Amino acid sequence: xxxxxxxxxxxxxxxxxxxxxxxxxxxxxxxxxxxxxxxxxxxxxxxxxxxxxxxxxxxxxxxxxxxxxxxxxxxxxxxxxxxxxxxxxxxxxxxxxxxxxxxxxxxxxxxxxxxxxxxxxxxxxxxxxxxxxxxxxxxxxxxxxxxxxxxxxxxxxxxxxxxxxxxxxxxxxxxxxxxxxxxxxx
Amino acid sequence: xxxxxxxxxxxxxxxxxxxxxxxxxxxxxxxxxxxxxxxxxxxxxxxxxxxxxxxxxxxxxxxxxxxxxxxxxxxxxxxxxxxxxxxxxxxxxxxxxxxxxxxxxxxxxxxxxxxxxxxxxxxxxxxxxxxxxxxxxxxxxxxxxxxxxxxxxxxxxxxxxxxxxxxxxxxxxxxx
Numbered sequence: 001x002x003x004x005x006x007x008x009x010x011x012x013x014x015x016x017x018x019x020x021x022x023x024x025x026x027x028x029x030x031x032x033x034x035x036x037x038x039x040x041x042x043x044x045x046x047x048x049x050x051x052x053x054x055x056x057x058x059x060x061x062x063x064x065x066x067x068x069x070x071x072x073x074x075x076x077x078x079x080x081x082x083x084x085x086x087x088x089x090x091x092x093x094x095x096x097x098x099x100x101x102x103x104x105x106x107x108x109x110x111x112x113x114x115x116x117x118x119x120x121x122x123x124x125x126x127x128x129x130x131x132x133x134x135x136x137x138x139x140x141x142x143x144x145x146x147x148x149x150x151x152x153x154x155x156x157x158x159x160x161x162x163x164x165x166x167x168x169x170x171x172x173x174x175x176x177x178x179x180x181x182x183x184x185x186x
Numbered sequence: 187x188x189x190x191x192x193x194x195x196x197x198x199x200x201x202x203x204x205x206x207x208x209x210x211x212x213x214x215x216x217x218x219x220x221x222x223x224x225x226x227x228x229x230x231x232x233x234x235x236x237x238x239x240x241x242x243x244x245x246x247x248x249x250x251x252x253x254x255x256x257x258x259x260x261x262x263x264x265x266x267x268x269x270x271x272x273x274x275x276x277x278x279x280x281x282x283x284x285x286x287x288x289x290x291x292x293x294x295x296x297x298x299x300x301x302x303x304x305x306x307x308x309x310x311x312x313x314x315x316x317x318x319x320x321x322x323x324x325x326x327x328x329x330x331x332x333x334x335x336x337x338x339x340x341x342x343x344x345x346x347x348x349x350x351x352x353x354x355x356x357x358x359x360x361x362x
Contacts, residue, residue, distance in 0.1 A: 033337065033344050033361040040351040051362040052337065062353075072362075 039065065042086070055079040061086060068092040071100060079103075084111060087130075095122060106133060117144060128155060131177075136160075143168035150174070156181045227252045235259040235283075242267045243275065250274040255288075257281045265289040268297065276300075281308060292319065303330060314344065322347045328354055335360045 033054040037046040042062035050056055051072040056079065058067040067089070069080040073096050080102045082091040087109040093102040096118040103125045104113045110132040115124045117138070123145045126135045131153040137146045139161045146169075148157045155177060161169040173182050228251070230239040237259060243251040243266075250273065255264040261284070266277040269291065276298040279288040288310045290299045299321045301310040307329045312321040314336045321344075323332040330352065336344035336359075348357040 033346075035334075035346045035359040035361055037348040037357045037359065038350070039348075039355060039357065041353045041355065043354040044350060044352075045356040046348075047356075047358045049358075049360050049362075054361060056359075 057081045071095045142166040147172040151176045229254045238263045261285045325350045332357045
């Protein structure tokens with residue numbers, strides 16, 4: 001009876017520890033580093049580099065801002081998010097592992113998003129509102145998902161997935177407006 | 187069995203009774219990181235220009251230190267080091283003015299670091315190379331820069347937050 005109570009207590013404490021430590025990550029990967037940068041203004045730059053299971057977020061409001069998130073090889077199951085409002089903003093997201101998720105949202109004019117994922121089972125998504133925006137998504141290897149939504153005028157989108165011998169990739173591109181250009185290469 | 191229950195009730199009632207007799211704000215000084223109380227406090231306040239402040243706290247096991255630097259002026263330098271078995275520390279730097287520099291180094295576990303800068307061309311640097319760290323930087327102005335580096339190859343439960351408002355500011359966060 002006493003042993004049962006001890007075992008129950010240990011399990012309860014272990015469960016509390018797990019619940020506290022595992023509070024972020026993607027698709028079940030929990031316990032990670034968190035980095036968040038928020039910049040209000042113009043001509044700002046933000047850079048986050050992570051080499052762990054992690055979650056990165058950059059929020060910028062203004063013009064001529066640059067946001068970069070780089071998540072390295074050991075960052076399996078990580079999230080990278082960039083939100084930019086204004087004009088002539090640039091967003092870079094690079095992930096080189098498995099089951100990562102990258103999301104970029106830009107509102108304004110002449111913004112640019114570049115998302116690169118090297119690995120399999122990754123997901124990338126970009127949404128742009130405005131005019132003269134450009135979205136580029138590059139995914140190498142297999143079983144990746146890419147999606148772009150552009151609403152406005154004179155927007156351009158490029159989606160490149162895989163190299164020779166890869167399979168299981170899917171892309172989704174939706175453009176609403178005039179003067180749009182889309183290129184999908186698989 | 188009744189004796190055991192009474193003993194447990196007595197043990198549990200001790201913290202409640204002690205809390206009831208504490209004055210508002212607590213019985214102990216509010217220092218130390220993440221709820222660790224009972225610590226050594228160091229505070230430097232400088233008003234003027236071209237000043238330099240430095241706090242070094244080498245804690246032993248189970249130590250908790252609190253360091254605070256406040257500077258108002260131009261081209262001031264602040265530095266807080268909490269190294270060598272520094273367990274549960276907290277460091278804070280607040281600067282207002284131009285061309286100020288803030289540095290915090292914490293090589294321990296369960297540390298906190300906070301930097302606030304208002305003005306122009308200020309630079310904040312925070313280095314935390316262990317587990318369970320937290321670093322937060324707030325900068326308001328023009329041409330400010332913030333750098334936070336956390337963790338080792340063994341990982342950690344680090345969290346970094348940077349908030350900047352103004353023009354031509356830059357922020358860098360490295361977690362490994």
